Amino acid sequence: MAHNTDLVIIGVSVGVAIGIILAACAFFAIRLYRKRPKSELRLNESNATSLPIRLNGIGTSADFSASLSSSISIPVNGSNVITKSAQPWWKHGNNKMVASTSGVPRYSYKYYNLCLHVVDYANNCHCSSEELDIQKATENFTTQVGEGSFGPVYKAKLHTGQEVAVKVLASNSRQGEKEFQTEVHLLGRLHHRNLVNLIGYCIDKGQHMLIYEYMSNGSLASLLYDEGRAVLSWDERLQVALDVTHGIEYLHEGAVPPIIHRDLKSANILLDKSMMAKVADFGLSREEAFDGRNSGLKGTYGYMDPDYISSNKFTKKSDIYSLGIILFELITAIHPQQNLIEYVNLAGMSSNGVDEILDNKLVGECNLEEVRLLAGVAHLCLHKTPRRRPSIGDVSLAISKIKQQHLRKENTMSFSIRNITDVVRRIDHQQVELSSMPTMKVRI
Numbered sequence: 001m002a003h004n005t006d007l008v009i010i011g012v013s014v015g016v017a018i019g020i021i022l023a024a025c026a027f028f029a030i031r032l033y034r035k036r037p038k039s040e041l042r043l044n045e046s047n048a049t050s051l052p053i054r055l056n057g058i059g060t061s062a063d064f065s066a067s068l069s070s071s072i073s074i075p076v077n078g079s080n081v082i083t084k085s086a087q088p089w090w091k092h093g094n095n096k097m098v099a100s101t102s103g104v105p106r107y108s109y110k111y112y113n114l115c116l117h118v119v120d121y122a123n124n125c126h127c128s129s130e131e132l133d134i135q136k137a138t139e140n141f142t143t144q145v146g147e148g149s150f151g152p153v154y155k156a157k158l159h160t161g162q163e164v165a166v167k168v169l170a171s172n173s174r175q176g177e178k179e180f181q182t183e184v185h186l187l188g189r190l191h192h193r194n195l196v197n198l199i200g201y202c203i204d205k206g207q208h209m210l211i212y213e214y215m216s217n218g219s220l221a222s223l224l225y226d227e228g229r230a231v232l233s234w235d236e237r238l239q240v241a242l243d244v245t246h247g248i249e250y251l252h253e254g255a256v257p258p259i260i261h262r263d264l265k266s267a268n269i270l271l272d273k274s275m276m277a278k279v280a281d282f283g284l285s286r287e288e289a290f291d292g293r294n295s296g297l298k299g300t301y302g303y304m305d306p307d308y309i310s311s312n313k314f315t316k317k318s319d320i321y322s323l324g325i326i327l328f329e330l331i332t333a334i335h336p337q338q339n340l341i342e343y344v345n346l347a348g349m350s351s352n353g354v355d356e357i358l359d360n361k362l363v364g365e366c367n368l369e370e371v372r373l374l375a376g377v378a379h380l381c382l383h384k385t386p387r388r389r390p391s392i393g394d395v396s397l398a399i400s401k402i403k404q405q406h407l408r409k410e411n412t413m414s415f416s417i418r419n420i421t422d423v424v425r426r427i428d429h430q431q432v433e434l435s436s437m438p439t440m441k442v443r444i
Contacts, residue, residue, distance in 0.1 A: 134202075134209070138166060146218070148267070150179070150283065155214060164199055165215065169208035179283030180208050186282045190255055194247030196270055196280040215278065217271035220326075224266060224333045234366035235410075236275055237330040238403050241374065243277035244269055245396040248323060251279075252316050252392045258288040262314055264322035265303045265336075266329050288316065302336025307386050317386035323395065324381025331375055333359035341382075348379075367409065373402050 135141065137156035146153045151170030157163050169180060180203075187198035202209040220240060223229050232240070251259040262284040270280050284298050297309060303325050305318035325336050331354060334340045347357045354375040355368060362371075377398045383389045390398075 134166060137164075141168075148281070150210075150281075156211075163214035163216070165212045167210040167212065177208070180210070182285060183210060183282050186259065186285055190251070190259065192247060192250040192254070193276070194243045194278050195250065196278045212280075213272075215270035215280075216273045217275060219267050220269040220271065220277065220329075221266035221335075223271070224329060225335060231361045232330075234362055234370070235406065237362075238370070238374070238399070238406055239275070240269070240271070240277040241327055241330055242396070242399050242403055244279060244323065244326060245392060245399055247277075247279040248319060249392045249396045251285075252319070258316065259285055260288055260314060260316055261285050261319050261322075263299050263303075264319055264326065265300050266326055267300075269326065286314070302340070305386070306384070315386060316392070317389045320381050320389045320392060320395065321386075323392075324378045324389075327374060327378035327381065331359065331371060331378070332357045333361070344379075344382075367406065370402055370406055373405075374399065377402075 134156060137158070138154040141152075141154055143155040144152050145155045145165070148167075151168045154166045154168070155163060156166050169176075180201075184198070184201050187195070191197070196215065197213045198210060199213060200211045202211075217223065223232055248261065248264070251261060259282075261279065261282065263281060264279070268279065268281040269277050271277050297304070297312065299308075299322075303322045305314075305321040307321075308314050308318045325340065328334070328340055328344055329336070332340065332343065334343055334357065343357045344354075347354050350356050354372055358366075358368075358371060377390075377395060380388075380390050381395065
């Protein structure tokens with residue numbers, strides 16, 4: 001009996017000891033957990049990575065592949081200032097910041113007077129390069145050249161004579177600060193000859209402005225659909241298709257992490273004075289490594305991937321679908337919101353195929369074999385199963401081959417025409433010589 005009592009006492013003592021140990025462990029664990037955010041914050045601040053920032057400018061072409069979430073170091077007066085804040089970066093109260101966290105020059109706003117500052121990172125200093133009076137440059141905002149979902153676009157001119165486009169966020173804009181932030185972040189680190197170059201931006205006194213290189217030939221949509229505009233030749237349309245695919249190829253396969261545009265359409269393809277096409281409007285764009293949380297359907301009706309509409313999941317292949325629509329626009333000059341897909345499906349059931357829906361302005365002015373080849377590429381881009389659609393690299397390669405074939409035929413035709421011209425010239429010359437010879441009389 002005494003032995004059993006001893007066992008009970010020992011068991012109770014062990015149980016109490018184990019309980020005390022567990023309680024102590026839980027107590028210390030809770031304290032450590034509560035202290036964890038502060039210690040991590042101190043660790044992050046002491047080990048923050050300092051990334052160089054590239055200042056945008058006119059004619060630049062370099063790649064900044066740092067993630068949007070990376071810390072940015074901005075040299076100011078010889079010291080590195082790490083921009084860390086719980087608030088969104090565009091709501092910071094400091095309007096005197098020389099460079100933005102994206103590396104795009106930030107303009108201070110005062111009576112429509114925007115001062116551009118250039119940061120010399122090599123010498124760890126900053127200096128003022130020019131003063132841009134937006135009100136004067138836009139003739140008191142009377143030089144409007146267009147308007148989109150963001151707001152009105154004005155044409156302006158720098159003191160150097162360089163023309164720029166100023167995009168002002170309208171108060172009733174369908175886009176907002178989030179899209180504005182995305183545009184500055186992305187275009188601050190992505191640079192390619194087929195992406196519209198962001199020169200600078202302004203956030204001050206309730207004004208949001210984006211300043212781009214000026215694209216004098218407007219959008220692809222206006223060239224295809226506006227009356228009175230010059231007709232795009234087949235050669236120009238092929239080049240536009242190639243330029244657009246090169247721009248998207250850089251986003252999908254050249255940027256790190258890859259970028260999905262999410263709003264590819266003919267209105268977002270702009271052409272400069274040399275008719276080079278560039279992809280614009282990155283307000284809805286996302287990194288492929290984005291957490292994937294549903295943010296609602298975003299895009300433009302007629303260009304949106306049906307699989308995206310049903311699943312609410314946007315991938316690179318959704319961009320490929322939109323590209324296929326643009327390619328058919330180049331071939332047919334039919335707007336997606338005017339039943340383009342129905343016309344394409346009907347043409348697919350016809351023996352003449354895409355020839356039946358070819359833009360009337362191209363009839364007799366283009367090579368039908370090349371038209372059919374480009375239509376074949378566009379059809380693959382519109383495949384109902386996203387994984388069956390080609391990658392942007394494959395699309396770019398296919399269009400490049402069509403373009404090369406077109407150039408070879410042009411050269412061959414030019415050579416043949418020159419040969420014919422030379423023969424005609426020689427015949428004319430011989431006729432002149434014969435006519436100038438004295439008439440010979442034959443005596444009988």
